[in-house]
Amino acid sequence: QQALPNVVILATxxxxxxxxxxxxxxxxxxxxxxxxxxxxxxxxxLSKIANVRGEQVFQVASExxxxxxxxxxxxxxxxxxxxxxxxxxxxxxxxxxxxxxAYFLTLTVHTSKPxxxxxxxxxxxxxxxxxxxxxxxxxxxxxxxxxxxxxxxVTMNDNIDSGRDxxxxxxxxxxxxxxxxxxxxxxxxxKNYWFRAPVKRHTMSSEFDIDAITALPPVEIAMGYEGxxxxxxxxxxxxxxxxxxxxxxxxxxVANRIVPNLQKARTDGAIIIRSSRVPDGxxxxxxxxxxxxxxxxxxxxxRPQKARILAMVALTKTSDTxxxxxxxxxx
Ligand SMILES: NC(=O)CC[C@H](N)C(=O)O
Numbered sequence: 603q604q605a606l607p608n609v610v611i612l613a614t615x616x617x618x619x620x621x622x623x624x625x626x627x628x629x630x631x632x633x634x635x636x637x638x639x640x641x642x643x644x645x646x647x648l649s650k651i652a653n654v655r656g657e658q659v660f661q662v663a664s665e666x667x668x669x670x671x672x673x674x675x676x677x678x679x680x681x682x683x684x685x686x687x688x689x690x691x692x693x694x695x696x697x698x699x700x701x702x703x704a705y706f707l708t709l710t711v712h713t714s715k716p717x718x719x720x721x722x723x724x725x726x727x728x729x730x731x732x733x734x735x736x737x738x739x740x741x742x743x744x745x746x747x748x749x750x751x752x753x754x755x756v757t758m759n760d761n762i763d764s765g766r767d768x769x770x771x772x773x774x775x776x777x778x779x780x781x782x783x784x785x786x787x788x789x790x791x792x793k794n795y796w797f798r799a800p801v802k803r804h805t806m807s808s809e810f811d812i813d814a815i816t817a818l819p820p821v822e823i824a825m826g827y828e829g830x831x832x833x834x835x836x837x838x839x840x841x842x843x844x845x846x847x848x849x850x851x852x853x854x855x856v857a858n859r860i861v862p863n864l865q866k867a868r869t870d871g872a873i874i875i876r877s878s879r880v881p882d883g884x885x886x887x888x889x890x891x892x893x894x895x896x897x898x899x900x901x902x903x904x905r906p907q908k909a910r911i912l913a914m915v916a917l918t919k920t921s922d923t924x925x926x927x928x929x930x931x932x933x
Contacts, residue, residue, distance in 0.1 A: 607689035607745035609652040610682050611737075613638035614675065614703075615662040616696025618733040620725030628728040629774060633663040633696055636726065641694065644726065645734055651792055652690075652745040664696025664703070664721075669818045669914070672706050676812040683713035690716040690744030694737065697721040697770055697778060700756065704765030705911045708754035708804040709933060710812035716749035717805075719756050719765060723776045732759070732776045739789045748794055752786065753804035761785040764800045766933075769905060771881060782882035782903070803932050810915050818914040819844040823906045825879060826850040832863040839867035844921070845913045847875045849906035854878040854885035861891070868897055873921060875930075877901035877909045887927070899926045 613619060615634030619641060622631030638656030648654045659675055660667070675693070682688045695703055704719040711717065720740035722733030739757040743749045754765035758779040767781035787796040803809075820843045824834040838846050846867060850856050854876040856864065868874050876898055878885050884903035887893050893900055901909035909930075916929045 607652050608687055609654050609690045609692060609741050609744045610688055611638055611642065611654060611656040611692045611694060611741070612659045612675065612678060612682075613641065613656060613694045614660040614664070614667075614696070616664050616694065616700075616721045617725055618694045618720065618722040618737065619661065620722075620727075622725050622727045625727060625729045628724045628730075631725045631727065633725075634661045637661070638694070641726075641737065645737060647738060648741050651738075652741050654741060662696070664699040667699055667703070672703065673812070673815065673818065675703065676707055676710050679707060679717060680711045680713070680812045683711060683715050683717070688715070690718070690746075690749070692737070692740045692744045693717070693719045695719050695721050697723060697758075699907075701765070701769045701779075702907055702911050704754050704756050704768065705908050706915070708765045709808055709912065709915045710810050710815065711754070711805055712808065712811050712813075714751040714806050716744045716746065716752075717754045718744045718749075719754060720758065723774070723778050738792075742792045743789055743794060746794055748796065751806065753800050755786070757789055760788050760790060762787045762789055762794065762796075766800065766802055766804065766908075769881070769908075808933070810919065815915070815918050819917045821845040821847065821910050821913045821917070823847040823849055823910055825906075826856060830857050830860060832860045835860055835863045835867060839863070839870060839872055843872055844917050845873035845875055847877055847901070847906045847909045847913060849877055849879045850885075850890075851879060853883075853890045854900065855890045864898075865896055873913065873917070873923065873926060874898040875901050875909055875913055875926075877904060877906045879906065881905065897923050899923055899930060902930050904930070
């Protein structure tokens with residue numbers, strides 16, 4: 603009988619720590635109510651697969667997380683990952699911005715130990731609550747040797763997804779999370795079944811290290827849509843943001859009437875990053891807009907909210923647009 607792995611659960615809030623007035627409240631409830639000790643005590647099956655201990659890092663709904671929260675969490679994950687008595691780390695998280703935290707961690711934490719971010723779509727008080735199994739799966743994956751070196755992972759609805767690729771694509775339903783490139787595998791009854799591996803740079807092979815990052819630069823998002831005006835772009839440029847993510851239409855297209863405003867924002871110093879509001883596919887450089895001529899960057903397959911995370915991290919090292927474009931291809 604092998605010794606059980608040591609897994610630390612860092613709790614940050616969300617629906618997985620939510621509570622409703624009755625068992626039929628699957629959508630109407632308060633997130634971030636239940637503490638980590640109670641979450642662990644409510645799942646005695648965990649003690650059969652790992653030595654688990656919990657830390658309450660935050661108790662919030664994830665839409666309210668800040669850049670400072672991201673830094674605090676990532677630094678704690680990094681410190682724990684360096685401890686010999688920690689084999690894996692689980693982060694319980696609200697699902698609304700889970701994909702952003704998971705991507706930030708995979709970009710910045712230098713470890714090959716498994717790190718798993720997990721949430722739920724229904725509070726623990728609801729009928730058919732999904733949090734208990736999702737958390738069991740997260741601890742199981744975080745404690746398994748075959749999950750090492752795959753970047754930060756997300757376990758929701760039996761799937762093991764890459765924290766880089768996965769997004770919340772459905773609300774209300776427990777099948778909320780998916781990626782256009784597919785899950786890496788599945789976890790069933792405490793066993794992992796792998797089908798693919800990430801090819802983008804992450805964790806150990808990342809050039810970014812949370813231990814060396816003390817602040818994140820301001821990066822904001824402006825959406826494209828029929829009838830868009832230059833109000834948002836002009837306001838962002840004036841605010842002094844270091845980069846503007848343009849969540850464009852289609853292939854990252856930009857309304858002709860705001861192109862001059864984005865060009866001016868670039869000349870005045872902001873980095874312009876062209877992404878798309880379309881959930882899947884990716885943006886091709888110099889298609890739709892002459893990125894070389896305008897000195898713009900394209901976001902590859904990253905959605906605006908993920909492009910913002912990579913832009914903030916990349917800008918801690920460089921504001922050279924050629925370097926930034928390399929980083930967007932590689933991560
Ligand atoms: N399902 C959820 O976790 C959503 C709850 C809340 N909005 C959050 O993101 O924390």
